[in-house]
Amino acid sequence: MNWTNISIFLERFRSFSPPGVFFVDTIIMVIKESTGVILKREDIEKRNNIIYIKNLSSGKKNAIFLNKAKIIDKVKDKLGRVAPNNIYF
Numbered sequence: 001m002n003w004t005n006i007s008i009f010l011e012r013f014r015s016f017s018p019p020g021v022f023f024v025d026t027i028i029m030v031i032k033e034s035t036g037v038i039l040k041r042e043d044i045e046k047r048n049n050i051i052y053i054k055n056l057s058s059g060k061k062n063a064i065f066l067n068k069a070k071i072i073d074k075v076k077d078k079l080g081r082v083a084p085n086n087i088y089f
Helices: 003-011 019-035 056-065 068-083
Strands: 044-047 050-053 086-088
Touching: 019 056, 019 068, 044 086, 056 068, 068 086
Parallel strands: 050 086
Antiparallel strands: 044 050
């Protein structure tokens, strides 16, 4: 068996990320598309189907709050049944 070629096979799995990272990245992407607000991974936490966003200025909070329903709908379209139900600050 040729073991030098196994690295080629394993290379495709290098880009997989844990489910939590995918979830947070999806939320960041949807918020950026909907409001233009750029968030960091450290600023978002998910507990009990609720998104908690911290370390934001009042202007960013207002932009997210005004588009809250649109953000939640887009996240539900992308994530399905694991999508959050609400956003808190």
